[in-house]
Amino acid sequence: VVDLTAPYVSGFLAFEVPFLVEAVQLRAKEPGLLPQVLLVDGNGLLHHRGFGVACHLGVLIDLPCIGVAKKLLQVDGLEKNDLHKEKVQLLQAGGDTFPLVGDSGIVLGVALKSHDHSTNPLYISVGHKISLETAVRLTRACCRFRIPEPVRQADIRSREYIRRTLELASPPALGRERIQKVKRPEVCPQRYSGEPASEGRPPEDHSPGPGADLDAP
DNA sequence: TTCATAACTGAAGCCGTACC
DNA sequence: GGTACGGCTTCAGTTATGAA
Numbered sequence: 001v002v003d004l005t006a007p008y009v010s011g012f013l014a015f016e017v018p019f020l021v022e023a024v025q026l027r028a029k030e031p032g033l034l035p036q037v038l039l040v041d042g043n044g045l046l047h048h049r050g051f052g053v054a055c056h057l058g059v060l061i062d063l064p065c066i067g068v069a070k071k072l073l074q075v076d077g078l079e080k081n082d083l084h085k086e087k088v089q090l091l092q093a094g095g096d097t098f099p100l101v102g103d104s105g106i107v108l109g110v111a112l113k114s115h116d117h118s119t120n121p122l123y124i125s126v127g128h129k130i131s132l133e134t135a136v137r138l139t140r141a142c143c144r145f146r147i148p149e150p151v152r153q154a155d156i157r158s159r160e161y162i163r164r165t166l167e168l169a170s171p172p173a174l175g176r177e178r179i180q181k182v183k184r185p186e187v188c189p190q191r192y193s194g195e196p197a198s199e200g201r202p203p204e205d206h207s208p209g210p211g212a213d214l215d216a217p
Numbered sequence: 218t219t220c221a222t223a224a225c226t227g228a229a230g231c232c233g234t235a236c237c
Numbered sequence: 238g239g240t241a242c243g244g245c246t247t248c249a250g251t252t253a254t255g256a257a
Contacts, residue, residue, distance in 0.1 A: 015235095023237095069228095071227095071228065071229075073227090073228075074226095074227075087220085115241090120241085120242075146240085146241065146242090147241090
């Protein structure tokens with residue numbers, strides 16, 4: 001469990017990146033546990049500034065990262081409007097996709113029907129050192145259900161941990177009551193000491209770097 | 218025209234419910 | 238029993254409305 005010092009703001013998930021980096025580095029200390037690729041519950045290039053949490057994390061740990069969002073972040077003219085819903089309905093089987101093209105003409109990501117029986121798609125975007133095509137293929141391969149297994153397991157296990165921790169902290173009082181959301185600090189705390197990378201500006205080149213070998217067959 | 222207030226928007230977490 | 242999904246919640250920012 002970590003203590004966030006910044007309030008939650010949509011599109012500012014990058015404030016959580018230091019803790020994610022720490023988690024990955026802890027894993028890396030044990031032989032064979034350093035991940036080859038990370039699926040991040042958030043967005044990569046599909047972001048207000050073109051540099052979401054998946055990009056931040058990927059750059060800092062220098063590993064391929066994929067942004068996997070469950071809801072559409074409405075940026076660059078992308079909207080969950082009738083046209084979008086129409087496109088979603090046209091996705092027939094698991095693995096079907098359509099590109100998310102912003103007003104700027106840039107392909108920001110892909111909507112992926114991850115499972116035959118799911119109605120809502122996943123929104124895949126490039127984070128770091130990986131092509132969009134490979135990101136989609138890899139995400140699809142991880143989908144036993146709608147949510148990719150790594151993201152799903154992280155969600156399930158974290159909830160389980162929180163539930164157990166809270167029960168241990170105050171067993172009778174909490175009981176089965178709804179877990180109250182942690183109240184945000186009233187005053188915005190001092191800015192995180194680590195300066196946000198390049199003021200959220202996207203990198204000049206979105207293509208995977210020379211070190212990326214994930215696109216190799 | 219300016220100010221105050223209300224209503225609305227957006228993303229994500231949590232929970233209840235329907236479904237397989 | 239396990240899963241997906243919709244609805245409700247949070248708060249800050251934006252927009253609309255009405256009063257002075």
